[in-house]
Amino acid sequence: MKKIMNEPNQMVDQMLDGLVKAYPDQLKRLEDTTVLVRKELSPDKVGIVSGGGSGHEPAHAGYIGEGMLDAAVSGEVFTSPTPDQVFEAIKAVDQGKGVLLVIKNYTGDVMNFEMAAEMAEDEGINVEYVTVNDDVAVEDSTHTTGRRGVAGTIFVHKIAGAAAASGASLSEVKELAARVIQHTRSIGAALYPAEVPGSGNPGFELGDNEIEVGIGIHGEPGMEKTDLPSADQLSEKLLDEVMPELELKQGDEVALMVNGMGATPLMELYILNNHLHDLLTNKGITVADTKVGNFMTALEMAGASITILKLDNELKTQLQAPSKTIAFTI
Amino acid sequence: MKKIMNEPNQMVDQMLDGLVKAYPDQLKRLEDTTVLVRKELSPDKVGIVSGGGSGHEPAHAGYIGEGMLDAAVSGEVFTSPTPDQVFEAIKAVDQGKGVLLVIKNYTGDVMNFEMAAEMAEDEGINVEYVTVNDDVAVEDSTHTTGRRGVAGTIFVHKIAGAAAASGASLSEVKELAARVIQHTRSIGAALYPAEVPGSGNPGFELGDNEIEVGIGIHGEPGMEKTDLPSADQLSEKLLDEVMPELELKQGDEVALMVNGMGATPLMELYILNNHLHDLLTNKGITVADTKVGNFMTALEMAGASITILKLDNELKTQLQAPSKTIAFTI
Numbered sequence: 298m299k300k301i302m303n304e305p306n307q308m309v310d311q312m313l314d315g316l317v318k319a320y321p322d323q324l325k326r327l328e329d330t331t332v333l334v335r336k337e338l339s340p341d342k343v344g345i346v347s348g349g350g351s352g353h354e355p356a357h358a359g360y361i362g363e364g365m366l367d368a369a370v371s372g373e374v375f376t377s378p379t380p381d382q383v384f385e386a387i388k389a390v391d392q393g394k395g396v397l398l399v400i401k402n403y404t405g406d407v408m409n410f411e412m413a414a415e416m417a418e419d420e421g422i423n424v425e426y427v428t429v430n431d432d433v434a435v436e437d438s439t440h441t442t443g444r445r446g447v448a449g450t451i452f453v454h455k456i457a458g459a460a461a462a463s464g465a466s467l468s469e470v471k472e473l474a475a476r477v478i479q480h481t482r483s484i485g486a487a488l489y490p491a492e493v494p495g496s497g498n499p500g501f502e503l504g505d506n507e508i509e510v511g512i513g514i515h516g517e518p519g520m521e522k523t524d525l526p527s528a529d530q531l532s533e534k535l536l537d538e539v540m541p542e543l544e545l546k547q548g549d550e551v552a553l554m555v556n557g558m559g560a561t562p563l564m565e566l567y568i569l570n571n572h573l574h575d576l577l578t579n580k581g582i583t584v585a586d587t588k589v590g591n592f593m594t595a596l597e598m599a600g601a602s603i604t605i606l607k608l609d610n611e612l613k614t615q616l617q618a619p620s621k622t623i624a625f626t627i
Numbered sequence: 628m629k630k631i632m633n634e635p636n637q638m639v640d641q642m643l644d645g646l647v648k649a650y651p652d653q654l655k656r657l658e659d660t661t662v663l664v665r666k667e668l669s670p671d672k673v674g675i676v677s678g679g680g681s682g683h684e685p686a687h688a689g690y691i692g693e694g695m696l697d698a699a700v701s702g703e704v705f706t707s708p709t710p711d712q713v714f715e716a717i718k719a720v721d722q723g724k725g726v727l728l729v730i731k732n733y734t735g736d737v738m739n740f741e742m743a744a745e746m747a748e749d750e751g752i753n754v755e756y757v758t759v760n761d762d763v764a765v766e767d768s769t770h771t772t773g774r775r776g777v778a779g780t781i782f783v784h785k786i787a788g789a790a791a792a793s794g795a796s797l798s799e800v801k802e803l804a805a806r807v808i809q810h811t812r813s814i815g816a817a818l819y820p821a822e823v824p825g826s827g828n829p830g831f832e833l834g835d836n837e838i839e840v841g842i843g844i845h846g847e848p849g850m851e852k853t854d855l856p857s858a859d860q861l862s863e864k865l866l867d868e869v870m871p872e873l874e875l876k877q878g879d880e881v882a883l884m885v886n887g888m889g890a891t892p893l894m895e896l897y898i899l900n901n902h903l904h905d906l907l908t909n910k911g912i913t914v915a916d917t918k919v920g921n922f923m924t925a926l927e928m929a930g931a932s933i934t935i936l937k938l939d940n941e942l943k944t945q946l947q948a949p950s951k952t953i954a955f956t957i
Binding site for chain 2: 299300301302303308311312313314315316318319320351352354355359488489505506508525527528529531555559560561562563564565566567568569570571572574584587588589591594596597599600601626
């Protein structure tokens with residue numbers, strides 16, 4: 298796989314510098330770390346920190362800013378950041394009201410973020426965390442115990458961030474983040490795999506007319522391989538996996554995210570969205586908010602995931618509250 | 628090439644419906660047309676209309692909104708919209724102050740938009756147009772007489788849109804748009820080609836370690852094939868093509884756009900940006916504004932283009948003025 302890069306082991310470092318050079322008014326990098334922090338923190342609020350392996354851009358640095366994250370910690374490609382890096386992020390954003398960590402449910406991430414939380418608690422910083430596990434595809438996997446955290450994480454960033462910006466306490470922000478997680482489910486499918494830079498091998502193999510359903514965001518195996526369906530059939534298949542989990546019924550309101558995995562033309566995502574809206578509407582479910590784009594990617598994987606968040610009034614209000622970040626501005 | 632679609636000939640129609648369903652508060656579709664219009668037009672301002680073939684998403688519908696476009700007209704994939712469609716867009720956005728058309732320089736687009744302008748003039752609507760030709764790669768091509776219009780078009784949308792929003796007259800908006808065009812240059816390179824849906828053939832062929840420099844946004848041939856360079860070498864090569872055209876000198880201020888062609892991971896674009904900033908800074912040129920992302924794509928082409936806009940005070944002010952669109956919010 299051809300890539301625009303210098304040495305594979307320089308990629309994360311050069312990406313982070315490239316991000317700061319692009320958005321110097323919004324981001325700064327903590328010296329000698331892989332932590333990006335808001336240039337100017339909003340005073341007197343709970344800090345929100347997320348992060349994980351690189352290769353999911355714009356996640357997570359793209360969500361740093363007003364009404365979302367205060368810092369994002371980057372590991373190597375598809376590799377958890379180390380506890381000391383997360384600890385630096387926590388210290389940088391704590392303003393006395395405590396810090397919430399938003400962790401995607403992968404064994405390495407959970408272990409390292411928990412360890413960082415303990416290090417921070419030892420220094421007297423109040424830290425809580427939530428673990429996002431929205432992917433309905435597989436219980437346990439090569440990377441996880443339990444379900445994986447994928448694009449639904451962005452809804453957690455948004456809503457927890459809005460609550461923090463409105464002055465909520467750490468326990469209130471955590472409670473709301475946990476409610477988002479409880480009401481969020483995702484599933485994805487890939488048409489083409491991604492390849493870790495320098496590895497020389499794609500994450501999985503697919504035939505010329507084959508897709509992988511239930512993929513993760515690190516090239517993990519999914520649930521099944523099938524023949525390439527039409528866009529409408531794919532919408533139906535993905536929705537059928539997600540709907541029962543949320544016990545959606547007529548009259549419910551949801552937010553929908555149609556997420557590109559990295560190499561998917563926006564045109565295809567809009568076509569997917571077109572039928573998804575019809576399917577939901579025909580079931581009497583109102584789509585109160587839609588996001589279509591590349592929010593949680595897996596390098597150059599082609600394909601899409603859908604995420605549904607079952608809304609209540611508070612979740613809807615905070616989802617639609619203003620935010621100003623590189624990748625998510627309302 | 629596997630794609631998320633139903634029938635190829637339904638793609639544009641279903642994409643447009645999918646767009647409106649995603650953003651119903653911002654967009655509406657004119658019945659029986661391929662024209663998307665702002666849901667609520669700002670009163671008493673010059674209207675701005677752009678468009679072209681589909682397959683360049685988020686261009687152009689993603690730029691409809693406050694401070695940018697009032698309508699976007701979509702043709703079939705990589706095919707100009709017809710004059711009657713453009714005419715409908717003009718009529719929909721005219722509020723008595725006239726309408727500016729922003730045309731990318733392709734023979735079909737220029738002919739059809741000009742014809743639409745004449746139809747509108749016949750109905751008493753004041754119409755002016757500008758033709759964007761920022762691509763330095765080739766003079767004349769399979770699609771053009773003169774240079775092609777590519778990602779620099781977004782700067783024209785932004786600055787003309789901001790001028791219109793601030794109450795400028797049609798001739799003032801046109802003059803400013805023309806100045807943007809005069810000071811904007813782009814060039815791109817592809818690592819992998821794109822394929823028109825249903826065609827079964829990529830736009831060009833590349834070897835396993837080969838790139839095409841000077842590509843257009845329809846799979847047209849570029850200037851040359853070379854071995855895959857490092858990211859830093861690629862930055863240097865692209866900048867070397869663009870710099871002399873703008874006669875940039877120490878002390879100048881520019882805006883820089885690092886644009887993904889559709890399938891390029893954001894990580895790679897940030898890495899490209901990292902070195903581009905260093906190169907410009909080392910020449911004493913200030914990058915006052917940077918945009919990194921997928922702004923003007925060619926379906927699933929992998930690669931990137933760079934666009935440089937040489938700024939003056941007025942251009943800078945209007946570039947940084949607020950805008951609120953799906954793909955470009957400041």
